[in-house]
Amino acid sequence: MSTENSNTQSGIVIIGAGLAGWHVIDAIRSKDKNIPITLVTADNGDRYHKPMLTMAISQNKRVADLVRATGIEAAEAAQITLLAHTQVSDIDAVNQKLQLTSSAQSDATAIDYEKLVLAMGAHPIFPKSLPEDLVWHVNHIERFGQLQEQLATGSQHVAIVGAGMVGTEIAEDLLKAGHKITLIDLNDAPLSQMLPPQATARITKAIESQGIEFLGGYQVTGVTRNSDDKLHVSYEPIASTSENTAVKHLEPLIVDHVIASTGLLVDDKLPTAAGVEFDRRTGIVVDALTLRTHAANIYAIGDCMSINGVACRYVAPLRAQAATIADDILENEHDGYVHKPPMIRLKNKAISVMVIGVPQPSGNWQVKTDSADELVMNLLDDKEVVSATVTIKAPTIAKA
Ligand SMILES: Cc1cc2nc3c(=O)[nH]c(=O)nc-3n(C[C@H](O)[C@H](O)[C@H](O)COP(=O)(O)OP(=O)(O)OC[C@H]3O[C@@H](n4cnc5c(N)ncnc54)[C@H](O)[C@@H]3O)c2cc1C
Secondary structure, eight states: OOOOOOEEEOSEEEEOOSHHHHHHHHHHHHHOSSSOEEEEOSSOOOEEOGGGGGTTTTTTOOHHHHEEEOHHHHHHHHTOEEETTEEEEEEETTTTEEEEEETTEEEEEEEEOSEEEEOOOOEEOOOTTSOTTTOBOOSSHHHHHHHHHHHTTSOOEEEEEOOSHHHHHHHHHHHHTTOEEEEEESSSSTTTTTSOHHHHHHHHHHHHHHTOEEEETEEEEEEEEOTTSOEEEEEEEOTTSOHHHHTTOOSOEEESEEEEOOOEEOOSHHHHHHTOOEETTTEEEOOTTTOBOSSTTEEEOGGGEEETTEEOOOSTTHHHHHHHHHHHHTTOOOOOOOOOOOOEEOOOSSSEEEEEEOOOSSSEEEEEEEOSSEEEEEEEOTTSOEEEEEEEEOSHHHHO
8 A cells, every 4th residue: 555645534425426326326325424425536527328429419418418417416426535636545444544646636545435336437458459549449538538629620531349139229320320330249149148149130221221331240450540640440350150251351451430339348457456345347246235345334336346247237227236336335124125137128129129138149049920020028937937028029010
């Protein structure tokens, strides 16, 4: 630990002012108006609905339009102490102390906590081939705002690497805003890490007919800046992909921007310091009923946390998770958190994709309906019980 210049008793401390952190504050305040709460966050603490980031550009919504309340306003309304632009750099779980570094103060500060909630999210993965200084991500409103400003100067060519939900959604959003889009993925189709090929083939068809160039089965091997300020994206076919995709696109890919949408990792620094059990891909391990970590008086919620070894990076479960943490911290009797996988809905308009349960690409998927307008498939488990259902409709709903 480095130098400390103050030592404050801060009651409940929450790290991170994303949806998870603010949900915990709402939940505690709905049950206790007075208990001291300190929110420490690396950003400005502004409240915004992150899912809007994949819809905002085509709707011409700027950062200011997306912010529901500034951090200062929200902190005042909730009667909490906000330490914005402040990074938690170390956790001493034995003495219940946090080490803070702030852009406003050169020396490190320490604060105590009685209860600590880890809500620090997960960070975008930048593989070596996607240098962080050349490539954008859309996992935070501040960075998103910078991208939006650059795209506002006129129609541009954007390469999006990774066709999971976020990549597929942002592709459509930017296309609708008038940009040329190339979406690249290792797999033959978007959403291939959660759905079977019969379902994902429809998504490919829908986005391609919309005008998105989809390069399925390709690996980006590097991004460099050319002398004319354009970005050169080098890529090569994955050896195992079908002939069709492997020969489809051989021209050089020269674009104005590259967005990485290649997944999230949990930063290991704080979980390691706190001595909590965690996995960088799935997150901090919590007790499924109480959301307590293995360290005394430390909880975790949101993108940085996993239940039964599975990350659940969606908004819907946050309210119930936050309520459980609030009850547990305030020592109210509670029945325990019951995890229900949320309904997953792709926000694209070219095709409607809705998933319930816990999907996975392989397994015993059975077709229930297969018509030109609709595909419904059930994933059956070993006991022939439905564990997930995907419903794909195109594109009638899209017109609504
Ligand atoms: C573009 C996009 C679209 C999405 N769309 C949907 C959707 O349609 N439906 C859905 O259910 N989910 C969606 N999600 C997922 C959902 O938005 C996230 O699961 C949720 O917002 C995560 O919130 P969080 O608070 O856990 O993390 P974050 O929002 O990442 O917040 C983490 C906070 O921790 C702070 N922090 C990090 N490290 C430190 C540190 N060391 N010290 C201090 N502060 C720190 C950060 O500054 C930030 O304030 C989407 C996600 C993205 C990126």
